[in-house]
Amino acid sequence: MTIPAYKNPALPVAERIEDLLSRMTLEEKAGQLNQWYNLGPDQYEQVRSGEIGSGLLANSSTAGNNRQERVFAKGINEIQKIAVTESRLGIPLIFGRDVIHGYRTVAPIPLGMAATWSPELIEAANTIAAKEARADGIHWGFSPMLDIARDPRWGRVAEGFGEDPFLVGQLAAGAVRGFQGNDTDAIPQQFPADRIVACAKHFVGYSAAEGGRDYNTTEITLHTLHNIYLPPFKAAIQSGCATVMSAFHDIGGIPLSAHRYLLGDVLKEQWGFAGFIVSDWGAVGELINHGVAADDSHAAELACNAGVDMDMSTMVYLKNLPDLVRAGKVSEARLNDAVGRVLRIKFAVGLFENPYADPDASQAVHLLPESLATIRQLAANSMVLLKNNGVLPLSSDAITLCLSGPLADQRQALFGCWTPDGQEEEVTTLKEAIAGRLGPETRLHYCELTDDAIKLARASDVLILAIGESAGRSGEDNCTTTIELPAGQEALVEAARCMEIPIVVVVFGGRPLNLTRVTDWADAVLFAWHPGITGGLGVADILFGDVNPSGRLPITFPRSTGQIPLYYNHPPTGRPMVANSRRHSRYVDSLDSPLFPFGFGLSYTTFEYGNLRTSPASEVPEISVTVEVTNTGNRAGTTVAQCYVRDSVASVARPVRELKGFERVHLQAGETKTILFRLGPEALSYLDDNGNEVLEPGRFQVWVGGDSNAGLGTEFEITSDGSID
Numbered sequence: 199m200t201i202p203a204y205k206n207p208a209l210p211v212a213e214r215i216e217d218l219l220s221r222m223t224l225e226e227k228a229g230q231l232n233q234w235y236n237l238g239p240d241q242y243e244q245v246r247s248g249e250i251g252s253g254l255l256a257n258s259s260t261a262g263n264n265r266q267e268r269v270f271a272k273g274i275n276e277i278q279k280i281a282v283t284e285s286r287l288g289i290p291l292i293f294g295r296d297v298i299h300g301y302r303t304v305a306p307i308p309l310g311m312a313a314t315w316s317p318e319l320i321e322a323a324n325t326i327a328a329k330e331a332r333a334d335g336i337h338w339g340f341s342p343m344l345d346i347a348r349d350p351r352w353g354r355v356a357e358g359f360g361e362d363p364f365l366v367g368q369l370a371a372g373a374v375r376g377f378q379g380n381d382t383d384a385i386p387q388q389f390p391a392d393r394i395v396a397c398a399k400h401f402v403g404y405s406a407a408e409g410g411r412d413y414n415t416t417e418i419t420l421h422t423l424h425n426i427y428l429p430p431f432k433a434a435i436q437s438g439c440a441t442v443m444s445a446f447h448d449i450g451g452i453p454l455s456a457h458r459y460l461l462g463d464v465l466k467e468q469w470g471f472a473g474f475i476v477s478d479w480g481a482v483g484e485l486i487n488h489g490v491a492a493d494d495s496h497a498a499e500l501a502c503n504a505g506v507d508m509d510m511s512t513m514v515y516l517k518n519l520p521d522l523v524r525a526g527k528v529s530e531a532r533l534n535d536a537v538g539r540v541l542r543i544k545f546a547v548g549l550f551e552n553p554y555a556d557p558d559a560s561q562a563v564h565l566l567p568e569s570l571a572t573i574r575q576l577a578a579n580s581m582v583l584l585k586n587n588g589v590l591p592l593s594s595d596a597i598t599l600c601l602s603g604p605l606a607d608q609r610q611a612l613f614g615c616w617t618p619d620g621q622e623e624e625v626t627t628l629k630e631a632i633a634g635r636l637g638p639e640t641r642l643h644y645c646e647l648t649d650d651a652i653k654l655a656r657a658s659d660v661l662i663l664a665i666g667e668s669a670g671r672s673g674e675d676n677c678t679t680t681i682e683l684p685a686g687q688e689a690l691v692e693a694a695r696c697m698e699i700p701i702v703v704v705v706f707g708g709r710p711l712n713l714t715r716v717t718d719w720a721d722a723v724l725f726a727w728h729p730g731i732t733g734g735l736g737v738a739d740i741l742f743g744d745v746n747p748s749g750r751l752p753i754t755f756p757r758s759t760g761q762i763p764l765y766y767n768h769p770p771t772g773r774p775m776v777a778n779s780r781r782h783s784r785y786v787d788s789l790d791s792p793l794f795p796f797g798f799g800l801s802y803t804t805f806e807y808g809n810l811r812t813s814p815a816s817e818v819p820e821i822s823v824t825v826e827v828t829n830t831g832n833r834a835g836t837t838v839a840q841c842y843v844r845d846s847v848a849s850v851a852r853p854v855r856e857l858k859g860f861e862r863v864h865l866q867a868g869e870t871k872t873i874l875f876r877l878g879p880e881a882l883s884y885l886d887d888n889g890n891e892v893l894e895p896g897r898f899q900v901w902v903g904g905d906s907n908a909g910l911g912t913e914f915e916i917t918s919d920g921s922i923d
């Protein structure tokens with residue numbers, strides 16, 4: 199008996215897809231575009247009849263969160279067997295899950311990961327997450343989240359890589375490589391068997407929600423879309439990211455899950471995206487709530503014609519697409535295109551050849567010592583030292599430490615917003631980590647209660663206070679009207695300061711918080727994000743100087759909620775902020791500057807930048823920028839050299855500064871290195887409203903330094919013939 203062409207692995211994938219499409223009914227095609235959650239016996243019949251193409255393992259899945267009861271692989275195999283052996287064509291399901299910051303080995307929240315400014319560390323973290331998830335039978339992870347974060351009230355700033363399009367794009371590439379294991383710039387023909395498919399989300403502009411309130415409406419100009427919100431997605435696509443999630447919200451009245459221009463024209467046509475687009479949860483059906491669709495059928499028509507290929511959790515595609523095709527409202531060519539895209543990824547994952555998971559695989563892959571070591575290194579490198587008057591690093595001999603604060607012995611606060619596969623008891627708390635790091639002569643007092651803490655602190659050399667947010671205060675649907683610290687925490691630091699012993703404040707959080715007063719009162723402030731399973735150990739690594747802090751802020755820290763939105767790469771305005779000058783863009787009741795600028799972070803050593811030069815390179819227009827970085831302190835350390843550019847005069851107002859290059863630089867005490875940044879046309883141009891690069895001749899300014907306020911700058915000129923002076 200000859201096997202059908204689509205089952206023959208020796209044939210090219212395009213041929214297999216074509217063969218399969220020719221055999222499918224309209225209903226089976228719609229089934230491939232239908233994703234449903236927590237598949238169990240209730241869905242067996244639908245799977246058997248080809249009505250479900252993908253499973254979503256949601257948080258509250260049958261598997262639950264208790265590791266002992268976790269049966270992902272078994273449950274997946276049971277249902278996969280029905281799809282493969284009992285459905286007419288035997289097309290396997292693809293299973294997706296929110297693998298956002300680690301899997302079993304919970305990594306720091308993405309905003310923390312971003313503070314490493316290291317695509318390599320993020321790639322390493324996502325490699326671990328991918329291997330752990332795949333061992334549980336998962337094929338597809340719903341990350342990275344690439345929404346530009348300009349409003350810290352929006353709880354989902356925790357899930358992204360911060361405010362800068364270039365930084366987010368570079369980190370996105372690392373995240374995608376870690377998940378998919380490919381280093382090509384195209385969607386691979388075949389994914390490695392131990393990795394998962396990535397999903398860039400939420401396409402696009404979701405973070406611009408008015409008032410920082412999740413799911414809210416947005417107004418974003420084409421200029422800002424092309425220059426700020428879209429570039430990280432383009433970077434992910436260029437790294438081969440195989441899927442994209444269309445967002446919940448609308449821009450100027452057009453919901454993204456029905457946005458023909460952005461999904462169809464930009465993503466699929468201009469960028470040539472060859473993977474598939476899945477809607478966010480329920481977003482296709484919600485077109486009715488948005489008031490652009492009259493009913494389910496209309497919603498399916500709008501979403502499918504706009505470019506959404508797979509419908510997450512509404513069944514609206516399944517129920518309506520066949521009739522819509524019969525009625526000529528959706529073309530069969532469009533339906534085939536969507537199904538072909540989904541099948542292509544299923545083939546690339548190897549599902550037709552290897553549909554099943556190994557139920558015992560996770561034992562050998564989860565929580566490996568080397569994974570824990572990598573995640574600990576990532577955690578320590580993500581922490582940002584915001585202030586230090588010399589109290590840090592702590593000496594580990596002969597001192598008495600007092601540890602207090604609501605988060606000092608908390609596991610959940612270290613976890614972060616997406617940890618469905620982490621186990622709380624596997625987290626090392628800060629208290630446990632410090633206790634484990636003490637020298638033989640060091641003593642540790644621990645106390646939860648403020649009054650007792652103050653008494654104990656009096657008998658100590660240093661007080662460490664762990665404050666900030668619980669993990670559940672950020673993430674989806676966790677928006678706040680204020681970025682003030684939770685109630686009572688400032689009062690705790692204020693009370694502690696009366697004791698005249700050095701205070702080290704460790705802040706856990708999923709968003710920038712107002713640390714204005716705390717920074718005044720404390721001797722040292724370390725922002726630790728929600729640092730994951732090894733995060734307590736990472737804090738101890740920093741406090742005791744085993745790791746010299748190198749984290750740098752991927753997002754501006756305002757002085758108050760009222761300053762929001764505050765981001766470094768803003769347009770200049772006709773009345774730029776000038777200190778102490780009226781009739782300029784400023785407030786009368788606050789300093790203009792942020793509390794901590796984008797890119798900021800201290801180390802236990804100091805760095806100096808000098809000898810900044812620009813020189814024309816052979817390829818025009820491209821310039822090279824060189825700078826010397828010196829470690830001027832007395833211990834080895836790592837800084838992040840950051841290169842910012844401004845197009846001084848252009849047809850549209852260009853931002854006062856834009857990050858165009860960065861590099862983590864490790865230097866021994868006293869050592870100097872020369873760093874090179876190459877600025878090509880993409881760094882010197884902006885995008886017009888159609889997304890085309892525009893490079894205008896004229897003067898540019900360039901700065902290199904340790905944060906977005908870098909003072910060391912120079913100028914260069916692009917002459918009209920495209921050469922550089």
Ligand code: NOJ
Pocket residue numbers: 256296340399478479674
């Ligand atoms: C809704 C969230 O917006 C999205 O980020 C997530 O991936 C899906 N739910 C699936 O859980």
